[in-house]
Amino acid sequence: MKKNKTWLFIIALLVVLIVILWGVGRKKGVFEKSYSDFAISDTASVTKIFLADKIGNSVLLSKDEAGIWMVNNKYVANKDNIGLLLHTMEYLSVWSPVPDAAHDNIIKRMAVVSTKVEIYQENYLIDFWKIKLFKKERLTKTYYMGEPTMTNESNVALMEGASQAFIVYLPGFRGFVSPRYSAYEIDWRDHTVFKIRLPQIKTIVHENFEEPAESFIIEKVGSRTFQLKDLINERIIPAYDTAKVFDHVGGFRKVNYESVERSMSREDLDSLIQNNLFYRLSVEDMEGNVRSVKMFRLPELLITNYQTSDELIEEQYNLDRLLIEIEGEPEIFKAQYFVFDRLIQPLSYYLITNQEK
Known part of the structure; x- marks a missing residue:
């Protein structure tokens, strides 16, 4: 009887260890995915976008209560440019990690030439089935958009807090997307x-x-x-x-x-x-x-x-x-x-x- 209890204890311990290891592995997988998940699935919920380059330029794009996008809370934004940026943010995809041989140099380069991107969205703290409560604006994604790659059909990008940079591109578009992330106020103003x-x-x-x-x-x-x-x-x-x-x-x-x-x-x-x-x-x-x-x-x-x-x-x-x-x-x-x-x-x-x- 005592022997059976010992075996039951060992089996229970193994089950707990398996669950813990599975949970850690699962969390690790999600953690790594979050560092390569640049796309925004619901662009309609985006309320603010902050862009800042490494030479002192910055711009805040924000949606007012009437749903009109503004530039630095002063000027009406160019609808076409805002639409293009949101489209890019929605479909931005990862081609591959930056190769190891070039990775360190690219990270150093991004510290000098890149644009910081902060995306704010309005989400519900409780969103279960049809129950939606406590809507709140929060910062949901921050990444750095770097220079074009040698093919001029993609860019390097780095999620804040990550150590691994990725090559990103826009499916169906032949070119690089970094110009769409301009930190110059004048590029966003309505004409x-x-x-x-x-x-x-x-x-x-x-x-x-x-x-x-x-x-x-x-x-x-x-x-x-x-x-x-x-x-x-x-x-x-x-x-x-x-x-x-x-x-x-x-x-x-x-x-x-x-x-x-x-x-x-x-x-x-x-x-x-x-x-x-x-x-x-x-x-x-x-x-x-x-x-x-x-x-x-x-x-x-x-x-x-x-x-x-x-x-x-x-x-x-x-x-x-x-x-x-x-x-x-x-x-x-x-x-x-x-x-x-x-x-x-x-x-x-x-x-x-x-x-x-």
Whole structure:
């Protein structure tokens, strides 16, 4: 009997040891998996993303109460860029661990060149079957996005707290994903210059500095009625093409700039702003808010060859792009004439000629 008890004790002890070893092994497997699990399964629950590089740039992308993504709690974020980042975070996959031969050097390199990524999500502390209680925002994932690999089709990445780095990629995408993790504020801001619908517009002021006589004002005088005034003499224009005016007033629903001007020095920009202003366009809404945009010609040097083989270098203007300054914003932006030409037609464009009468 005593012998049987001894065997039962030994068997029970073995069972306990097996359970403990299985649990440790299971935990170890989950632990290791967490260090290679970069993807976010539920991007709809993401509320904040913090990005910081190794040279001092950082940006906070956060979703406000209305569900609108903001940049550093100041600017509306670019929807396309946010969508691209969330898509990348959802499907980011591991190709393989970084090879041992290169691992230590890559870890050292990531300490100098990488972007820290913090992802915050709103989750329920209790989420069992259909019972969801105590919603709370918490930091769910932190990793470092490193440089592209030699193939330029993947990146190296390291989960915070891990000792093993991995090669990560985006299935179906040929390229590296690190540019989508930019820590520059300006890369995330919405590119909107004007975003106002026709019923909201009160006045539009056109100031043409190259041809002052072509300057004018459009004023709302009824729910769908406007008047045209010569800006210099403040003379009301008795007859104008209403279809053209309505088309123009309706053209401010979505006007975007192309990019921030980064190629020119501050000194060159100051000189350009001082000498190349050619137009100012100001739109006032029904609440009295004014959005004013200055436009500048972008110089371009052209070399013209003549039959004498002499070369004449003459200053022309870029025919595709211009620079703009939005009142209240410190940056200078690059924009396309393709977008702005239709908004800065001269006064004479809207007048009815004798042939049209």
